């Protein structure tokens with residue numbers, strides 16, 4: 878069996894490890910922060926509110942089928958574009974669906 882080492886255990890590393898695990902590859906995640914995923918101490922934005930846009934959530938739900946349910950159980954809320962104001966480069970965007978959670 879091939880053995881792949883993934884450097885970094887946050888969203889990109891965990892998602893890569895998930896995809897690799899489907900290919901019968903042994904995966905080791907190396908994460909210097911002590912634990913992987915979520916609101917790690919080394920991430921400066923850990924105290925902020927976070928939004929996960931709907932397309933990202935949909936794709937992640939395909940790989941992690943309980944993700945939305947677990948996030949909601951953990952305090953996240955599903956919100957529609959009418960409930961959220963989003964600004965990109967100073968301009969309001971409309972019609973987004975997002976999932977919010979805070980620490």
Ligand SMILES: Cc1cc2nc3c(=O)[nH]c(=O)nc-3n(C[C@H](O)[C@H](O)[C@H](O)COP(=O)(O)OP(=O)(O)OC[C@H]3O[C@@H](n4cnc5c(N)ncnc54)[C@H](O)[C@@H]3O)c2cc1C
Pocket residue numbers: 884885886887888889890907908909910917919921922925926927928929930
């Ligand atoms: C202020 C701020 C607010 C944000 N808000 C949002 C938001 O609301 N919604 C959203 O979707 N995105 C948000 N982002 C963006 C989001 O945080 C990043 O896109 C995302 O964290 C990138 O994930 P990543 O796994 O690629 O990298 P990171 O999250 O940076 O993870 C990299 C990992 O690699 C580890 N690492 C580093 N060096 C090594 C090494 N040499 N060997 C092994 N491991 C190593 C680190 O410890 C870390 O765990 C925000 C970013 C910032 C700065």
